[in-house]
Amino acid sequence: MSDDLRDLYQEVILDHGRHPRNRRMIEDANHFAHGENPLCGDQLTVFLKVGPDGVIKDVSFEGRGCAISTASASLMTEVIVGKTEAEAQKLFEDFHAMATGGEAHSGDEFEDEIDRLTVLAGVRDYPVRVKCATLAWHTLAAAIKDEQKVTTE
Amino acid sequence: MIITRTEADTVAGIESARADFPILSRPVRGRPLVYLDSGASAQKPQVVIDAESTVYSTQYANIHRGLYYLSERATEAYEAARRTVQRFLNAKHAHEIIFTRNTTEAINLVAASYGRKFLEPGDEIVLTGFEHHSNIVPWQLLREERGVVIKVAPVSDNGEVPLEAITGLFGPRTRLVSVAHMSNVLGTILPVAEIVRAAHAVGARVLVDGAQAVSHLPVDVQALDVDFYAFSGHKIYGPSGIGALYGREDLLNAMPPYQGGGDMIATVRFEKSTWAPLPHKFEAGPPAIAQGPALAAALDYVSGIGMARIARHEADLLEYATRQLSAVEGVHIVGTAPEKGAVISFVIDDVHPHDIAQILDNAGVAIRAGHHCAQPLMQRFDLPATARASFGLYNNRADVDALVAAVRKVKEMFGA
Ligand SMILES: Cc1ncc(COP(=O)(O)O)c(C=O)c1O
Numbered sequence: 001m002s003d004d005l006r007d008l009y010q011e012v013i014l015d016h017g018r019h020p021r022n023r024r025m026i027e028d029a030n031h032f033a034h035g036e037n038p039l040c041g042d043q044l045t046v047f048l049k050v051g052p053d054g055v056i057k058d059v060s061f062e063g064r065g066c067a068i069s070t071a072s073a074s075l076m077t078e079v080i081v082g083k084t085e086a087e088a089q090k091l092f093e094d095f096h097a098m099a100t101g102g103e104a105h106s107g108d109e110f111e112d113e114i115d116r117l118t119v120l121a122g123v124r125d126y127p128v129r130v131k132c133a134t135l136a137w138h139t140l141a142a143a144i145k146d147e148q149k150v151t152t153e
Numbered sequence: 154m155i156i157t158r159t160e161a162d163t164v165a166g167i168e169s170a171r172a173d174f175p176i177l178s179r180p181v182r183g184r185p186l187v188y189l190d191s192g193a194s195a196q197k198p199q200v201v202i203d204a205e206s207t208v209y210s211t212q213y214a215n216i217h218r219g220l221y222y223l224s225e226r227a228t229e230a231y232e233a234a235r236r237t238v239q240r241f242l243n244a245k246h247a248h249e250i251i252f253t254r255n256t257t258e259a260i261n262l263v264a265a266s267y268g269r270k271f272l273e274p275g276d277e278i279v280l281t282g283f284e285h286h287s288n289i290v291p292w293q294l295l296r297e298e299r300g301v302v303i304k305v306a307p308v309s310d311n312g313e314v315p316l317e318a319i320t321g322l323f324g325p326r327t328r329l330v331s332v333a334h335m336s337n338v339l340g341t342i343l344p345v346a347e348i349v350r351a352a353h354a355v356g357a358r359v360l361v362d363g364a365q366a367v368s369h370l371p372v373d374v375q376a377l378d379v380d381f382y383a384f385s386g387h388k389i390y391g392p393s394g395i396g397a398l399y400g401r402e403d404l405l406n407a408m409p410p411y412q413g414g415g416d417m418i419a420t421v422r423f424e425k426s427t428w429a430p431l432p433h434k435f436e437a438g439p440p441a442i443a444q445g446p447a448l449a450a451a452l453d454y455v456s457g458i459g460m461a462r463i464a465r466h467e468a469d470l471l472e473y474a475t476r477q478l479s480a481v482e483g484v485h486i487v488g489t490a491p492e493k494g495a496v497i498s499f500v501i502d503d504v505h506p507h508d509i510a511q512i513l514d515n516a517g518v519a520i521r522a523g524h525h526c527a528q529p530l531m532q533r534f535d536l537p538a539t540a541r542a543s544f545g546l547y548n549n550r551a552d553v554d555a556l557v558a559a560v561r562k563v564k565e566m567f568g569a
């Protein structure tokens with residue numbers, strides 16, 4: 001395998017792609033949204049259980065996609081559980097900036113979380129794959145806003 | 154770069170054709186290009202590139218308008234291209250060939266012009282379950298406007314649509330059958346002549362979407378007795394931006410214009426205008442002036458090799474590729490109809506087609522992954538997408554070997 005391919009498909013991605021965490025339904029979710037990437041037909045649903053204090057108590061996803069989109073959804077659920085909705089929104093913006101080659105805005109606030117997500121930064125060199133990596137996050141943002149449908153087009 | 158082959162691997166005379174395509178000697182990601190996406194768009198031989206460039210460098214002007222030398226030359230070249238398409242499809246008359254932008258526009262032309270004029274609410278249009286979106290959506294637009302009914306012949310598990318699945322839908326309201334000659338996903342080739350015979354017997358017209366078929370097999374619209382036949386230049390080694398619709402003279406004459414503008418009129422008065430005769434009635438506005446002669450060059454090129462010989466060469470490749478890919482554990486071919494053109498859709502257990510295509514790209518192997526503009530078909534097989542290798546006259550067994558080697562690498566990487 002060549003180096004640029006290894007940048008894209010890092011071991012963590014292959015692992016999360018094969019064994020996604022939190023791929024399940026949350027029966028008593030109080031937010032959810034359905035996301036779709038019309039280009040490849042990938043579909044994904046994000047479920048959220050948010051407490052009265054605005055803290056995300058549980059987050060999960062369902063759906064099947066490529067290794068990149070599955071790994072991204074899986075990693076997302078790991079980093080946003082325990083965050084408030086506002087923090088999750090900020091993380092989304094940071095992640096989006098990273099995936100599209102920009103700079104994170106929130107400084108050091110989420111250093112650990114962003115560190116965990118940098119395995120996905122390789123997509124910035126593959127324009128068509130950026131949407132794979134950001135689908136789960138767009139869907140999360142829609143779920144928070146109670147927009148039940150989102151597409152990455 | 155010419156990849157070496159053994160004599161036995163090739164149909165005589167076709168092996169040198171690869172050298173006619175300059176792009177195939179271009180390295181991609183540091184490796185020789187293995188181009189297996191001709192079903193999406195085919196590469197161009199030098200004669201096509203030269204033909205387009207010659208128009209610009211020696212005889213370019215607007216056509217059908219100027220009363221001067223260059224315009225006459227450009228017009229003549231464009232009309233000569235129409236005669237080349239006529240010969241290629243064996244149409245009876247050159248004016249039965251309408252130039253369009255592509256297959257998509259040709260189908261939309263029939264839906265908008267023939268459909269609006271001749272189809273009534275409740276009239277039925279028969280499609281198959283493997284149609285490309287361009288042979289689905291125009292009919293849905295017509296359904297919204299005219300209340301026509303769309304019936305869909307189901308696809309069997311191996312990717313066939315048996316004749317009876319189509320004729321079984323025929324009834325007193327069947328007015329039009331619109332089907333792909335060859336599926337761009339499954340490769341399935343339909344028995345068009347039989348479909349036409351059955352359709353005509355119930356008084357229905359037949360439009361055939363030849364986008365895939367024309368580059369893989371000989372097509373004779375009179376022998377098939379089709380009413381309409383559509384194809385695109387870019388999939389048959391010709392330029393993008395030009396395609397053609399064949400329509401039977403009597404039908405085209407009875408149909409209203411598709412778009413209005415210059416070139417398609419006889420006289421224009423504010424009270425009433427009259428239309429130009431065929432084919433110009435359907436060609437409003439300036440056409441793809443330089444692409445006409447380039448399309449003719451492409452058709453002359455494949456005719457020079459011989460469509461039957463191309464078909465034999467590709468049948469050999471398809472057989473070889475099917476055998477090699479099937480031998481890889483976990484690989485499943487989608488579409489195994491006995492009558493099949495050189496397209497292989499496949500999936501690999503536990504690996505998404507996008508990841509397959511990405512890793513193949515890294516090995517210099519260009520294939521397509523996705524729904525191939527056939528979402529209803531993906532649903533039918535309960536797949537989000539497939540990977541698809543599609544072959545052209547320039548491909549050879551070495552390309553197949555590169556494909557299979559890269560597929561093995563995918564499996565290795567994903568532990569599939
Ligand atoms: C079977 C089939 N029909 C129609 C089309 C549409 O052709 P175009 O995109 O050139 O208009 C395609 C293109 O992929 C096709 O494969």
